Amino acid sequence: MAWEPRLIVIACHWCTYAGADLAGSLRYSYPPTVHIVRVPCSGRVEPEFIAEALIRGADGVFIGGCHFGDCHYKEGNYKAIRRFNLFKRVATELGVEPDRIQLEWISGSEGKKFAESMTAFDAKIRELGPNPLKGGAQ
């Protein structure tokens, strides 16, 4: 069987998850390789979640949160971007391909943006190929 990417999308309940819902209601199609995990807020996403997903077989990890100023908990997405940027710096220095991880703000009304982001992310990961990190660094 040909390799199919496995993408983990960690979506905040109030914006990106609602955006995914809208994408479905509006019948926008996006790749079936996407596996959505709902979290209360993008500020809930620990860098450990991303690293563990990569070690345990995800080919890419996408985090979706609310636009600045829209966070249901006021500042969760500000925390998310700081953690994400710092994690990306460290992960890149340790040899992780930076394109495997992505952070995007997608609101509840952006169903189309959600579908497009997923399609683009899937294409990018297909270009990168399977994640060499599966099972730990060799």
Added chain:
Amino acid sequence: MSKPKLAYYLAGGCGGCDIAVVDLSETLVDVALQLDIVFWAPTVADAKYKDLEAMPDGSIDVGLVSGNVRNSEHEHIVKVMRQKCKVLIAFGICASCGGIKGLVNLHTTEQLLDKAYINTFSTDNPEKILPQTTVVVDGKYELTLPSLMDARPLDQVVKVDYYVGGCPPYHEHIGKAFMALLSGQLPPSGSWITMGKAVCEVCNRNPVLQGKSKKFATTVKRTIDGPPSEDGCLLEEGYLCLGPVTQGDCGSKCPSANVPCRGCGGPIPGVKDFGLRAISAIASMLDNEELVDQIPDPVHLFYRYTLPSSFLGKKIKR
């Protein structure tokens, strides 16, 4: 009842943990009287590996291992220790998480040998001789050296019953750990011997303990950028202190001496990857996103003592 038997092995460490045990001073006298030290190599007691290998399996009550597992000799003796000891304790941050020497995992063995034996300015080695695992001297005497491996914490090689953090463990904490051992008041197997509080919770600089609220850091400073204030929180002042995620069994000794915590105490309970949790804690305490990019050398800062026990464990080599 006979005295409990104790064995101590220093693997890939510096001997600082051994010194910390000796630092118990009077407490050690009390403790040592209640213990039968059967093996302590290579530092304190004159014991040979073959003596340890000759002991019956499970005959030693408590085994302590300090230092990480870095070569074939460490791996072998650590496995022997596991066979002979009923309870095996990873003693100090190197055995628990890999330690500062675990940063070797950022480089290949070839790079390290090249640096140590050929490329350093002060090295005089025109024939480029490198250490070999075997060498025959005068055509008849075979000498051997262990082979190097990536640094690993003890629990990646054998099952570990307890962990003690610290570089080295603070002597009062060791005293408490020994007392707990002797009285049999130990937590469930597989856990850290710790009071379970972060460095911040015992830090005199913590504004929350003084009834004030914590402020965001508006700058990023290094310790060379001048001394911090006398009693303010180091993180608020921009010194990247890892106190929020580090076990405070040391009693917050470094912050009280103007030095930010570097995380040698090991992760607070519930943390799988110290460096990543530290990233999470520090990043969310910064005032704006630009500061994230000003943090110098984040890998060595956040993974200073815990790289081999992290999810990645080492730099990915391609």
